[in-house]
Amino acid sequence: MHHFHYRGEDLYCEEVPISALADEVGTPFYLYSHATLTRHFRVFDEAFQEVPHLICFAVKANANLAILRLFATMGGGADVVSGGELFRALHAGIPPERIVFAGVGKHREEMREALKADILMFNAESSQELRLLNQVAGEMGTVARVAVRVNPDVDPKTHPYISTGLKKTKFGIDISIALEEYQLAQTLSHIAIVGVHTHIGSQITDVSPFVDSLTRIAELIHELRTRGIDIRYLDVGGGLGIPYGDETPPHPTEMARAVIPILKDLGCTILFEPGRVIVGNAGILVTRVLYTKRTPTKDFVIVDAGMNDLIRPSLYGSYHAIQPVRRQEGRQRLTVDVVGPICESGDFLAKDREIAMVEPGELLAVMSAGAYGFTMASNYNARPRAAEVLVKGDRHFLIRARERYEDLIRGEVVPDDL
Numbered sequence: 001m002h003h004f005h006y007r008g009e010d011l012y013c014e015e016v017p018i019s020a021l022a023d024e025v026g027t028p029f030y031l032y033s034h035a036t037l038t039r040h041f042r043v044f045d046e047a048f049q050e051v052p053h054l055i056c057f058a059v060k061a062n063a064n065l066a067i068l069r070l071f072a073t074m075g076g077g078a079d080v081v082s083g084g085e086l087f088r089a090l091h092a093g094i095p096p097e098r099i100v101f102a103g104v105g106k107h108r109e110e111m112r113e114a115l116k117a118d119i120l121m122f123n124a125e126s127s128q129e130l131r132l133l134n135q136v137a138g139e140m141g142t143v144a145r146v147a148v149r150v151n152p153d154v155d156p157k158t159h160p161y162i163s164t165g166l167k168k169t170k171f172g173i174d175i176s177i178a179l180e181e182y183q184l185a186q187t188l189s190h191i192a193i194v195g196v197h198t199h200i201g202s203q204i205t206d207v208s209p210f211v212d213s214l215t216r217i218a219e220l221i222h223e224l225r226t227r228g229i230d231i232r233y234l235d236v237g238g239g240l241g242i243p244y245g246d247e248t249p250p251h252p253t254e255m256a257r258a259v260i261p262i263l264k265d266l267g268c269t270i271l272f273e274p275g276r277v278i279v280g281n282a283g284i285l286v287t288r289v290l291y292t293k294r295t296p297t298k299d300f301v302i303v304d305a306g307m308n309d310l311i312r313p314s315l316y317g318s319y320h321a322i323q324p325v326r327r328q329e330g331r332q333r334l335t336v337d338v339v340g341p342i343c344e345s346g347d348f349l350a351k352d353r354e355i356a357m358v359e360p361g362e363l364l365a366v367m368s369a370g371a372y373g374f375t376m377a378s379n380y381n382a383r384p385r386a387a388e389v390l391v392k393g394d395r396h397f398l399i400r401a402r403e404r405y406e407d408l409i410r411g412e413v414v415p416d417d418l
């Protein structure tokens, strides 16, 4: 469900025609629907109302301050994976007691920042990290609340780059040695164990990996308790998929029905870290056609958004639906590659895609681009990053200005003796 739909022949976001926004802010730009964002957050929240819980939105999916603020006003927290994301979350007004900090490579300075902010907990991923965190907390005369990220060795059956819960990944601590890790953590005087964390991957389209993993984690929690280690929080991570094309991921209520029986008698507050499922279909990338190019073997539509704006197709071979912002009856359908201006053959938004013919100057909407879209954007080819716009009803807000050339060189210094 989302609020991008045609009225007559024109694609709208809620009550606003997208072509009018393109005239105002230029292209390419990311466009988010307030009604869709709030609906997705609320649906997820309500699905799990039977268990005490907190939704810590995964900031890496979409880190715009306005969007983080929106979730904060709805009672949400944040899952951050760097000092920069912590800075953003705090800046957006997310209360520190609703922030969790994951990631395999936290450095000392980031630990200090998070301890200073007094976040809810660290999701620790190795024994060396636990020892360093203990040391840093000790230097600061404080205690770090910790969940150990446990890797349940469950195959989420998704793209290998976004599978994180298998033995062979860099993430978490293997469940077979998790007990030892917890016992080590218990000996560290500036560490307070409060939880268990797990996150098995992203764009998961079936409930069974969640059920398998949480069954194993629930057993671990019982074992920890018999050893006198009290667990108050179970952080189940994120990973629920969305329909980009014809996949049919479980609805949050379906996921809830499958996992609540495992969660409800654990006596834990359940933390969720959804990213994609909240924002993915709430955002699109709007781009303008620059040229069409026919070659003997292939037809290309060259647009003004590239892999620097949306890297998912190039990085994971991801599918994003592409729709015209203005539909035209009776247009010929063609199979084309929709490509960007970047000097790389891997720069494409769609390959061998059948679309209605478009002319230079027309607008296309790259759908389901709200998650891992702008956050993965770069300045490759010295391209300023796109603007971001939020629509709420019949109003719209520029929530991030398009970068200017000056932004591209900020911080660079040419030494005098060159």
Ligand SMILES: *Cc1c(COP(=O)(O)O)cnc(C)c1O
Pocket (backbone or CB within 6 Å): 058, 060, 061, 079, 081, 102, 103, 199, 201, 202, 203, 237, 238, 239, 240, 273, 274, 275, 276, 277, 371
């Ligand atoms: C990426 C990530 C998430 C969010 O994943 P989605 O698939 O977007 O829901 C949650 N938790 C952790 C630890 C992550 O790394």
